[in-house]
Every structure is written in C-alpha cells, then in structure tokens.
Amino acid sequence: MSKEEFIPTRDWYVPPRNAKTPLETPLDPADVAVPTRRYTDPDYLQNEFDLLWTRTWQLACRESQVSNPGDYLVYDIGKRSYLIVRGTDGQVRAFYNSCRHRGTRLCNGRGNTGKSMKCPYHMWSYGLDGSLQAVTDRETFCPIEDADYGLSEVAVGTCAGFIFLHPDRTPAESLTEFLGDVPALLEPYRFEEAVTTLDVTMPCSANWKVLVEAFVEMYHVQTVHPHLLATLDDVNTYFENLGRHSWMIVPTAVTSERLGGTVSEIDRLEGVISIMADGVGVRSRENRSAGEETAAALRQMFTNEAGELELPEGSSVRDVFVEMAQNALKEKGFDLSGLSAAQFLDDHQFHVFPNVIMNCYAGLNMFLRFRPHATDPGQCLIDLMLIELIKDPDEIKSRTAVHQEYAEGEISLGEVIDQDTDFLPEVQAGLAGGDLENVTLSKQEIRIVNFHKALDGYIPDRNA
Ligand code: FES
Numbered sequence: 097m098s099k100e101e102f103i104p105t106r107d108w109y110v111p112p113r114n115a116k117t118p119l120e121t122p123l124d125p126a127d128v129a130v131p132t133r134r135y136t137d138p139d140y141l142q143n144e145f146d147l148l149w150t151r152t153w154q155l156a157c158r159e160s161q162v163s164n165p166g167d168y169l170v171y172d173i174g175k176r177s178y179l180i181v182r183g184t185d186g187q188v189r190a191f192y193n194s195c196r197h198r199g200t201r202l203c204n205g206r207g208n209t210g211k212s213m214k215c216p217y218h219m220w221s222y223g224l225d226g227s228l229q230a231v232t233d234r235e236t237f238c239p240i241e242d243a244d245y246g247l248s249e250v251a252v253g254t255c256a257g258f259i260f261l262h263p264d265r266t267p268a269e270s271l272t273e274f275l276g277d278v279p280a281l282l283e284p285y286r287f288e289e290a291v292t293t294l295d296v297t298m299p300c301s302a303n304w305k306v307l308v309e310a311f312v313e314m315y316h317v318q319t320v321h322p323h324l325l326a327t328l329d330d331v332n333t334y335f336e337n338l339g340r341h342s343w344m345i346v347p348t349a350v351t352s353e354r355l356g357g358t359v360s361e362i363d364r365l366e367g368v369i370s371i372m373a374d375g376v377g378v379r380s381r382e383n384r385s386a387g388e389e390t391a392a393a394l395r396q397m398f399t400n401e402a403g404e405l406e407l408p409e410g411s412s413v414r415d416v417f418v419e420m421a422q423n424a425l426k427e428k429g430f431d432l433s434g435l436s437a438a439q440f441l442d443d444h445q446f447h448v449f450p451n452v453i454m455n456c457y458a459g460l461n462m463f464l465r466f467r468p469h470a471t472d473p474g475q476c477l478i479d480l481m482l483i484e485l486i487k488d489p490d491e492i493k494s495r496t497a498v499h500q501e502y503a504e505g506e507i508s509l510g511e512v513i514d515q516d517t518d519f520l521p522e523v524q525a526g527l528a529g530g531d532l533e534n535v536t537l538s539k540q541e542i543r544i545v546n547f548h549k550a551l552d553g554y555i556p557d558r559n560a
C-alpha cells in the first residue's frame with residue numbers, strides 16, 4: 097500500500113498537536129524487535145516486580161472510591177498490597193497493607209474502617225494517618241516506640257480524579273513529572289466530576305502487556321473486529337507518543353478505506369447505532385442483547401415517514417452524533433467547552449504507562465487496567481471501569497457501581513471487549529509455545545514500540 101493510498105485527504109478532520117498517522121511516523125529499525133521472553137519468562141516477570149512496579153507511579157483507584165474519612169481500598173499488584181485510606185483530615189494516604197507486628201494483611205477489598213484500622217490477628221490498632229495507636233498487652237513486649245511502628249507509607253498523588261501511588265515514600269520523580277502532558281489533555285473531560293457506573297475485575301490468560309498492546313494499535317481491527325471497519329477509520333487513526341505514555345485518536349462514524357468506499361452514509365448510520373447500542377457492560381454470555389432497546393430508540397430518531405433510515409438534510413453521521421452528544425451534556429449542565437467537536441465522538445485513547453488505557457469520549461469514558469499475575473507471566477487481571485458525567489442525584493445513586501469480580505469468560509463485557517479477551521489467550525499461547533525469539537513491530541504498532549522503549553528504561557534486558 098503506498099503512502100498516498102494510506103493517507104487520503106482528511107477534509108473532515110484536523111488532527112491536534114503533533115499527532116501523526118502510522119505512515120507519517122518514523123520508525124527506527126533498532127526498536128522493532130521485542131524479546132518474546134518479556135511475555136513468557138517468569139524471571140522477566142520477577143524483574144518487572146523488582147525493577148518496574150517498585151519504581152513507577154501507578155494508578156491505584158478513583159478518589160471517589162475513598163471519598164469519606166475511614167474509606168479504604170486495597171490495591172494489589174503481584175504480591176504487593178497497598179492500603180489507600182482517607183484520613184479524618186480529608187487527606188488520602190497509602191500504606192503497605194501489612195501489620196507492623198507480624199505482618200498480617202490489615203484489610204481486604206474496600207469499605208470503611210471507622211476511625212482506626214485494627215489488625216485482625218492480635219488487634220494492634222492504627223490511626224487513619226498510619227500512626228500506631230494501641231498495642232494489645234503492651235506490657236508483654238519490650239518497650240515499643242510508637243513512632244517506629246507506624247504503617248509504612250508510600251507516596252500518593254491525584255490526577256483527573258484518579259489516585260496514583262508510588263512505592264517510594266519520596267519518589268525521585270513527582271507524579272506531575274511522570275505524567276508530563278497527560279493531565280492537560282485529560283483536564284477538559286472533567287473526570288473528577290464523573291460517576292463510576294461499571295467496576296469489574298476479570299482474569300485473562302495472557303500477559304498483562306499482551307492486553308496493553310492490543311489496545312494501543314489498530315492493526316488487528318480488520319481481523320478481530322471487522323464489524324467496526326464500517327464506522328471507524330483504523331487507517332487514519334492518529335498516534336502520538338507522550339514520553340512513556342501515548343495516545344491515539346480514532347476517527348469514528350467514518351469508514352475504513354480498507355472497505356474501498358462500499359459503505360453508504362445510511363449503512364454507516366446503521367453501524368454507529370449498532371455499536372452505540374452494543375456498548376460496554378456486564379451481560380450473560382448467552383444473551384448479549386442488552387442494547388436492543390437503545391438501538392430501537394436511536395433508529396426511531398432517524399426513521400422517516402416511509403419507515404426508512406434518513407439523516408437530516410445536509411448532515412453527515414458525524415455531524416448528528418457530535419451534536420447529539422453535545423446537546424445531551426449541555427442539558428445535564430456540564431461545561432465541556434474545553435473539548436473539540438471531535439472529542440464528543442472520536443475515541444481519544446491514552447496509554448498511561450505502564451498498564452492503564454483510558455478511552456475518552458465526552459461524558460462516557462472507559463478505563464482498563466491490566467495487572468500482572470504474581471507468579472504466572474501468562475495470566476493477568478483486567479480491571480474495567482466506566483465513568484460517566486451524571487448530574488441527577490437519584491440517577492447517581494441508582495447507577496453508582498459496586499465492584500464485581502468474575503471468572504475468565506464468565507460474562508460478556510460487550511462484543512468488542514469480548515473479541516479481544518477471547519482472542520488474546522491465543523497470542524499468549526503462541527508466544528509461550530513457539531520458538532519465536534522476538535516479536536516484530538511495524539509503524540502501525542508505534543505505540544507498542546514506545547511502550548517497550550519505556551520498559552527498557554526500567555529493565556534494560558535488550559542491551560544486556
Ligand atoms: S500481626 Fe497484626 S497484631 Fe499481630
């Protein structure tokens with residue numbers, strides 16, 4: 097495919113900043129080979145725990161998950177466990193989730209611990225600021241200096257309503273330095289005002305990086321998600337690396353040129369309706385038809401007197417869906433004036449290093465986090481969260497999600513996510529079961545190239 101074929105006139109869209117389509121992006125041949133052992137070798141997994149996860153900022157939870165004094169949430173990554181707690185002073189702190197007596201985990205899951213945290217083993221008690229408050233049968237110990245026995249604290253920081261932690265108490269790199277341009281790009285979405293409407297954890301039989309990588313390229317859309325080609329432009333998706341992070345902008349309600357101009361505007365409308373109706377959510381595997389009502393309502397809006405789908409005169413599918421999203425959010429009273437029209441429709445998708453994917457649409461956003469298994473490089477945990485801008489207090493109450501855990505494949509999360517999670521174990525199986533020394537990356541996988549260059553900075557195994 098020539099560059100001219102690959103990059104048509106983009107009169108309908110102005111790319112922001114320095115974003116480039118893959119063929120416009122230079123690729124250094126030195127960067128394209130990634131050792132297969134990064135996905136399969138237990139020693140590499142251990143290196144990740146020792147050299148990456150102990151040395152990087154990482155997304156732990158949302159601020160709203162610990163909104164009141166005493167609210168806590170346990171964040172586990174591999175064998176490490178952290179306790180995130182809001183104090184009586186309103187401050188959020190994070191500690192190793194380990195009692196200073198004989199090490200017992202202090203808390204599990206999430207909840208409210210009241211004014212203190214009590215160890216379930218011998219009832220040592222800690223204040224919400226981590227200070228040691230009480231020692232059961234203190235007189236039976238050698239003298240204990242309370243100041244030496246506070247919970248071990250780690251650094252926390254916030255961005256866009258998310259709490260990040262760093263396993264150091266005083267990291268050399270601040271969260272602001274770590275995130276670079278990302279906070280400014282997220283700011284107009286007003287995530288800190290949004291409500292979590294889906295909060296799900298499910299294992300997947302693939303390395304956590306296999307999952308990250310499937311979400312940062314569009315190369316596999318033509319094979320794994322072919323039904324999307326009618327309504328998104330995988331070829332002219334824009335990519336921009338942002339230090340260790342990256343983002344892409346996926347033009348939506350336009351058709352991939354891989355289909356060769358065979359899709360009419362009305363077919364595109366039908367396609368967008370189906371995809372919007374399918375949405376992400378928890379459904380049974382047997383009955384994924386949760387979106388039929390939404391689809392019928394959307395179809396009704398565009399049905400003319402003859403019973404056929406029709407667009408308002410002079411409008412494209414892009415125009416009508418951008419306007420619909422803008423009006424809906426304006427009616428709810430949200431000021432999203434910092435967003436471009438394209439941000440109301442196109443997926444502006446961030447990879448926040450190491451393991452978070454943020455799919456940003458105005459008002460409705462999907463976040464994915466992939467956590468490594470403690471010992472098996474071929475397993476990971478998927479955390480999926482939807483956050484939505486909702487104003488009505490009753491709706492907030494009824495729609496705020498309770499965290500749910502499922503077994504692998506137990507439920508459907510929507511057609512597109514299912515296609516990925518059902519397929520990616522095949523990638524892992526091939527990586528583990530073949531004799532491939534390196535995977536080979538293309539310009540369409542430039543964000544994966546960037547990801548592994550960032551990993552090189554923590555685990556320099558490629559130059560060893
Ligand atoms: S281990 Fe926590 S009080 Fe004994």
Ligand SMILES: [Fe+2]
Binds near residue numbers: 310311316320321516
């Ligand atoms: Fe995918």
